[in-house]
Amino acid sequence: xxxxxxxxxxxxxxxEPLTAQQIRVILDTAEPFKxxxxxxxxxxxxxxxxxxxxxxxxxxxxxxxxxEFAEKRLSADTVNIGASGSSVQKGxxxxxxxxxxxxxxxxxxxxxxxxxxxxxxxxxxxxxxVINAGDGAHEHPTQGLLDILxxxxxxxxxxxxxxxxxxxxxxxxxxxxxxxxxxKLGAEVAVCGPRTLIPRGIEELGVEVFTRVEDAIEWSDALxxxxxxxxxxxxxxxxxxxxxxxxxxxxxxxxxxxPRELLxxxxxxxxxxxxxxxDVADGPHSVILQQVTNGVAVRMAVLYLLAGGAPDLAESAKxxxxx
Amino acid sequence: xxxxxxxxSREIVERLGGTDQLVLMGIQRRGVxxxxxxAAAIGEAEDVSVPRGTLDxxxxxxxxxxxxxKPVVGESKLPPEGVDERAVVIVDDVxxxxxxxxxxxxxxxxxxxxxxxxxxxxxxxxxxxxxxQPDIVGRELSVLGHQRIDVxxxxxxxxxxxxxxxxxxx
Amino acid sequence: xxxxxxxxxxxxxxxxxxxxDEVLDVSLANGVIAEVGKDLDSAGAEVVDASTLVVAPxxxxxxxxxxxxxxxxxxxxxxxxxxxxxGGFAAVxxxxxxxxxxxxxxxxxxxxxxxxxxxxxxxxxxxNVSVGGEGKALVEFGEVLNAGAVALSDGxxxxxxxxxxxxxxxxxxxxxxxxxxxxxxxxxxxxxxxHEGVVSTRLGLPGNPGVAETIGIARNVxxxxxxxGRVHFQRVxxxxxVDLIRQAKARGVRVTAEVTPHxxxxxxxxxxxxxxxxxxxxxxxxxxxxxxxxxxLADGTIDAVATDHAPRHYDEKEAxxxxxxxxxxxxxxxxxxxxxRLVLEGAINLVTLIERLSAGPARVLGIEGGRLSAGAxxxxxxxxxxxxxTVDPATRLSKSRNTAFGGWTLRGRTVxxxxxxxxxxxxxxx
Numbered sequence: 010x011x012x013x014x015x016x017x018x019x020x021x022x023x024x025e026p027l028t029a030q031q032i033r034v035i036l037d038t039a040e041p042f043k044x045x046x047x048x049x050x051x052x053x054x055x056x057x058x059x060x061x062x063x064x065x066x067x068x069x070x071x072x073x074x075x076x077e078f079a080e081k082r083l084s085a086d087t088v089n090i091g092a093s094g095s096s097v098q099k100g101x102x103x104x105x106x107x108x109x110x111x112x113x114x115x116x117x118x119x120x121x122x123x124x125x126x127x128x129x130x131x132x133x134x135x136x137x138x139v140i141n142a143g144d145g146a147h148e149h150p151t152q153g154l155l156d157i158l159x160x161x162x163x164x165x166x167x168x169x170x171x172x173x174x175x176x177x178x179x180x181x182x183x184x185x186x187x188x189x190x191x192x193k194l195g196a197e198v199a200v201c202g203p204r205t206l207i208p209r210g211i212e213e214l215g216v217e218v219f220t221r222v223e224d225a226i227e228w229s230d231a232l233x234x235x236x237x238x239x240x241x242x243x244x245x246x247x248x249x250x251x252x253x254x255x256x257x258x259x260x261x262x263x264x265x266x267x268p269r270e271l272l273x274x275x276x277x278x279x280x281x282x283x284x285x286x287x288d289v290a291d292g293p294h295s296v297i298l299q300q301v302t303n304g305v306a307v308r309m310a311v312l313y314l315l316a317g318g319a320p321d322l323a324e325s326a327k328x329x330x331x332x
Numbered sequence: 333x334x335x336x337x338x339x340x341s342r343e344i345v346e347r348l349g350g351t352d353q354l355v356l357m358g359i360q361r362r363g364v365x366x367x368x369x370x371a372a373a374i375g376e377a378e379d380v381s382v383p384r385g386t387l388d389x390x391x392x393x394x395x396x397x398x399x400x401x402k403p404v405v406g407e408s409k410l411p412p413e414g415v416d417e418r419a420v421v422i423v424d425d426v427x428x429x430x431x432x433x434x435x436x437x438x439x440x441x442x443x444x445x446x447x448x449x450x451x452x453x454x455x456x457x458x459x460x461x462x463x464x465q466p467d468i469v470g471r472e473l474s475v476l477g478h479q480r481i482d483v484x485x486x487x488x489x490x491x492x493x494x495x496x497x498x499x500x501x502x
Numbered sequence: 503x504x505x506x507x508x509x510x511x512x513x514x515x516x517x518x519x520x521x522x523d524e525v526l527d528v529s530l531a532n533g534v535i536a537e538v539g540k541d542l543d544s545a546g547a548e549v550v551d552a553s554t555l556v557v558a559p560x561x562x563x564x565x566x567x568x569x570x571x572x573x574x575x576x577x578x579x580x581x582x583x584x585x586x587x588x589g590g591f592a593a594v595x596x597x598x599x600x601x602x603x604x605x606x607x608x609x610x611x612x613x614x615x616x617x618x619x620x621x622x623x624x625x626x627x628x629x630n631v632s633v634g635g636e637g638k639a640l641v642e643f644g645e646v647l648n649a650g651a652v653a654l655s656d657g658x659x660x661x662x663x664x665x666x667x668x669x670x671x672x673x674x675x676x677x678x679x680x681x682x683x684x685x686x687x688x689x690x691x692x693x694x695x696x697h698e699g700v701v702s703t704r705l706g707l708p709g710n711p712g713v714a715e716t717i718g719i720a721r722n723v724x725x726x727x728x729x730x731g732r733v734h735f736q737r738v739x740x741x742x743x744v745d746l747i748r749q750a751k752a753r754g755v756r757v758t759a760e761v762t763p764h765x766x767x768x769x770x771x772x773x774x775x776x777x778x779x780x781x782x783x784x785x786x787x788x789x790x791x792x793x794x795x796x797x798x799l800a801d802g803t804i805d806a807v808a809t810d811h812a813p814r815h816y817d818e819k820e821a822x823x824x825x826x827x828x829x830x831x832x833x834x835x836x837x838x839x840x841x842x843r844l845v846l847e848g849a850i851n852l853v854t855l856i857e858r859l860s861a862g863p864a865r866v867l868g869i870e871g872g873r874l875s876a877g878a879x880x881x882x883x884x885x886x887x888x889x890x891x892t893v894d895p896a897t898r899l900s901k902s903r904n905t906a907f908g909g910w911t912l913r914g915r916t917v918x919x920x921x922x923x924x925x926x927x928x929x930x931x932x
Contacts, residue, residue: 025704034404041388041405048410050442053391083391104820124822125706126776145824146706185706209709210700313391318405 017319020132020139021311023148024190032190034319036158038310039303045082046305056085056316059116063089064106065142066122071277072142072152075301076119079308085117103127104134111135117315120144125182138315146180151311152276153186155304157194159296160231162303163272168195173225175259176235176284177206177246183276187233188216201225202257205246222257226264231272234259237284250283260286270294277301333454333492336470337366340452341373343468344421351380353419353447359436360388360406363424365485366454369492370423383411387422392435410443420446421468425483427453430464455494457481507531508923509544510882513552517559517874518857528557530880530923537876550918552884558856559872560592560881560919562863563833564682564760565736565808567657568594568625570616571609572601577813577901579613582833583622585900586811587927589833590859590916592881593624593871594811598635599657605630605641607649614650622926623919626652626867631670631681637661640670647677652867655682655736658783660718662688667722671731680732680758680866685718685743686784695824697770697785705776707823710785712740719743723750726757734866735759737810739784741794748803758866760808761795763836764906767843768792772906776823780906782810783828799858800850806863807855809836813902830906834898837885839907841914852887880923889915 017031024032045053061080065073073089080087103122110118117138120128125145132139143149157167164170172191178184178200191198192215199217200207207218219225226232237253247253264271273285273295281287290297348354351374358367364386371382388406422436433451440446454470459477471494475481480499484491508530515526515538527542528535567573568582577585579596586594596613598604604613610627617625629646631654633639643654654674661667661683671681691714696702698709719735723746726733738744738759750757768786780786798804812829819826837859844850864872871881893910895903917929 038405041407044408045391048443052442054438055391055393102817102820103822104817122822124824126824127822129776130822144706145822148706182706185704208703209698209711210703213700214704313405318390 017314021150021315022128022132022139022141024150024153024186025148029193032193035154035307035310035314036161038314039158039306042306042309045309051082052084053082054084055313055318056083059085059316061085061087061117061119062110062115063087063119065090066092069121072121075304076142076308078305079312083309083312103130107131107135111137117312140311140315143182145182147182148186149182150186151304151308152183153190155300155307156187156233156274156276157190158303158307159274159300160272162299163296164230167191170196171228171230172196172233173199173201173219173229174233174235175201175222175225175257177237177241178202178211178235179206179208180238181235184235188214199225199228203247222259223263226267226271229271231274232259233274234285235276236278237280254283258284258286259289261288261292264289272296274300333494336454337369338373340468340470341370341377344370344452345374345378347450347467348419351378351382355383355385355411355413355415355418355420357385357387357420357422357440359422359424359432360386362483362485362488365487366425367423383413385409385411387436387439389432389435389439392439394431408439415440415444415446417447419448421450421452423452425454426481427456427466428459430460430462433464434462454483455481506923507547508550509542509547510550510552510557513555513557513884515557515874516853516856518853519861519873520875522874523853528874528882530882530920533880533922535874535876535878535880538874554886555917556885556887558883558885559860559874560883560921561590561837561859562871563591563594563809563811564806564863564866566594566596566811567599567813568596569813570600576815579616579625580620581899581901583617583620583625584927585898586623586833587919588899588916590837590883590885590919591623591833592919592921593626595626595628595652597628597655597657598630603630603635605633605635607645610646610649610651624921628653628655628682631656631661632666635659637663637666640673643673643677647679652869653679653682658684660684660686660688664721668725668729671725671733672729675731678868680734682734682736683722684737685715685722685735687714687717690714690717694785695781696773697787699770699788701770701774712742712787712791715740715784716742716746719746723755723757727755730756732756737762737784738795738804739765739787739791741791744794744798744803748798751803758805759803760806761799761804762808762810763832763839764830766792766795766799767839768906778819778821778823778826779904779908781823781826781828782830796844796849800854804858805866807836807840807858808863809833813900814904816903819904830904831898831900831902833900835893835905835907837916838912838914841887842912846913880920882920883916884918885914886917887914891915
């Protein structure tokens with residue numbers, strides 16, 4: 010029981026395995042999908058009859074809702090499974106959950122899981138398409154893609170762009186997907202945060218490291234500011250949130266000292282007054298809400314491409330005969 | 333071919349009894365260019381600016397899951413006036429099986445409620461698979477199954493022409 | 503010649519202790535090696551043609567988990583002892599990390615008795631150092647040794663309390679047994695599930711830094727040096743750790759060390775793709791670390807190769823990487839993997855490999871075995887150095903299939919194992 014695969018393979022588990030060209034095709038495909046969300050009837054029939062399960066082992070509002078809108082706007086039938094109250098909480102293993110879903114003949118699974126590698130694990134074991142909606146601290150590819158799309162909307166080109174990811178890089182799947190995707194597209198990437206939150210060996214990925222946010226701001230064209238999870242304080246990675254804001258908070262005075270105007274991204278949800286000040290989040294350089302809008306378009310593009318809509322990469326310009 | 337476009341333009345205006353409610357919707361990609369030509373011809377003759385939009389029917393195709401190369405999804409764009417209560421003319425280069433026209437109709441319906449829809453094609457090569465007929469036709473050509481009709485437009489191909497090719501055996 | 507005598511004829515006899523490496527006959531009788539020499543009399547003996555084989559002292563594994571009691575679905579003492587025999591081992595040390603733990607005379611006696619009943623490789627119980635393996639109070643060393651334990655270890659757990667470890671090393675001096683330690687700073691290793699480095703960073707997995715081992719080994723070396731007691735380092739994984747042990751030995755500190763086959767041939771890059779079949783504790787480390795281990799093995803800093811045979815039920819590794827348990831089975835691939843990747847690729851020679859698998863571990867434990875001289879226990883392994891085979895996890899004798907080397911094509915294989923002069927395993931002709 011294998012399904013037709015597209016030029017993207019069966020699954021999207023991360024940006025690391027993709028080529029620059031594949032990433033560009035996703036971004037290009039997302040462009041026309043932006044418009045669908047502006048229509049009065051926000052729906053096209055392309056995934057009619059497809060069944061998609063949103064399997065969220067971890068609580069998530071933003072990503073799950075974004076995927077669900079994307080699926081519904083493509084006319085897919087969707088089912089949401091959350092961790093609480095489901096068989097997952099009753100001790101069922103990931104393998105058994107996967108097999109049960111498969112037995113119900115689904116076409117796609119969107120999975121969010123606390124363990125790094127969970128999406129790849131599932132993808133190897135079921136014939137359905139698997140889309141990673143965040144696995145542990147590994148990858149969150151659609152978030153990476155929507156961040157990159159938002160950057161491309163503003164700067165036109167990613168190549169040579171200087172993007173700094175600020176905050177808890179150690180525990181962040183968003184950071185990793187951004188790093189992999191941006192580097193492939195030729196951006197210069199830096200990370201900034203206390204060394205307690207910067208993983209060892211990240212320089213070997215080709216990433217610059219700043220320990221002072223002022224230096225990062227001076228260097229960057231755009232900042233992608235990560236959420237500082239409140240649990241990190243308990244883990245001792247930062248002494249207090251107040252101190253984190255003092256030392257690493259992206260504030261208006263710090264941005265005003267920069268040699269150029271920076272674009273401000275944040276994958277959300279924000280801790281106002283911790284990693285980002287309100288006047289920055291709501292300020293003219295913030296594209297945080299555009300990220301959310303782009304998120305739906307990018308997820309529609311990924312669903313469409315995996316379901317069989319991927320153009321033959323070599324021939325994508327040709328073939329327009331009447332069907 | 334130029335004459336065919338001019339004649340089609342006149343016919344559109346005659347059929348609709350004017351240009352008041354007219355909207356031209358070109359199907360990506362060559363239908364879009366033909367719609368532009370028709371709009372220019374009508375605009376010149378009637379001294380009006382005809383609203384135009386584009387339709388990309390990729391997401392309405394019935395063969396997404398079939399094997400074979402897929403087109404990149406193009407842009408669908410509504411004219412600023414919308415399509416509600418309008419007389420919408422769908423413009424395409426070649427009418428063959430009718431499946432593209434079917435998809436275009438579905439897409440248009442999702443966009444609004446036109447008062448009337450006409451189908452205008454430069455070439456009708458016959459061999460319909462669906463009960464769909466054009467309202468305005470530039471030329472009718474009787475073509476064998478293994479032959480392929482290509483319309484060339486100046487913007488993409490440097491000329492306006494209809495080209496008959498032997499289809500590669502597959 | 504007595505009943506059951508065996509004459510192993512015309513093999514390449516490799517005995518690292520005596521320095522013998524030539525084509526000879528070996529005769530076994532009454533459970534001991536009767537004679538090693540040319541053209542020995544075969545009268546009354548079963549003759550084994552070893553003309554294409556290497557004849558060596560059978561291997562001794564300092565580190566294995568036989569999972570009984572408590573984990574019989576993974577392995578039993580009997581299945582483990584058979585699997586060990588198939589890998590050329592005449593003896594294996596059974597770690598006390600059972601359920602319940604092996605930390606008193608009764609539990610030690612159970613393991614020893616079950617090992618004898620298995621009638622395959624000898625099973626040497628290792629008792630916990632601390633009661634329950636909890637690192638709080640010392641086990642009755644005298645009692646457990648009396649019941650058959652050969653050494654003391656808290657298994658994979660590092661003894662957090664330096665004070666308790668000091669007492670353990672000092673108290674063990676009464677009995678002249680080594681305290682086997684996992685040299686690792688447990689707090690620093692934390693929740694790490696693989697080596698902390700660029701791969702863990704890329705995969706987003708919590709890392710266990712190599713320095714956790716540096717600190718653990720440095721601490722335990724310091725205690726051995728202060729007390730004059732014997733400390734054995736289990737599963738050394740870092741080049742820095744090897745350096746510390748080398749320096750300690752040069753100062754005359756009574757330390758010994760083991761390394762596993764998987765740490766000698768795999769690195770953290772081999773975990774790429776979330777390979778739970780290569781999730782081990784301590785984790786696979788860098789290429790430089792692997793090279794350091796090989797150097798230590800070659801120059802004798804590392805005394806022994808130990809498998810850390812850790813069976814896992816087939817579905818236990820079917821989980822996301824962080825959720826999957828650590829451990830690989832190792833008996834049946836240990837020699838072949840190291841012969842293929844180390845000996846044939848020139849990192850060490852065959853004699854050294856055999857020494858680290860036999861005489862070296864015997865020396866660490868202070869036990870008989872590991873040599874082929876007359877009067878020694880008739881524990882002998884026959885090796886076909888040329889047989890090429892592919893590791894098929896499903897055809898191993900262990901109850902578990904969690905090998906790190908599935909699909910590997912290897913050269914060299916153990917084909918017969920004698921314990922006390924009795925053939926406990928023989929490879930059936932293909």
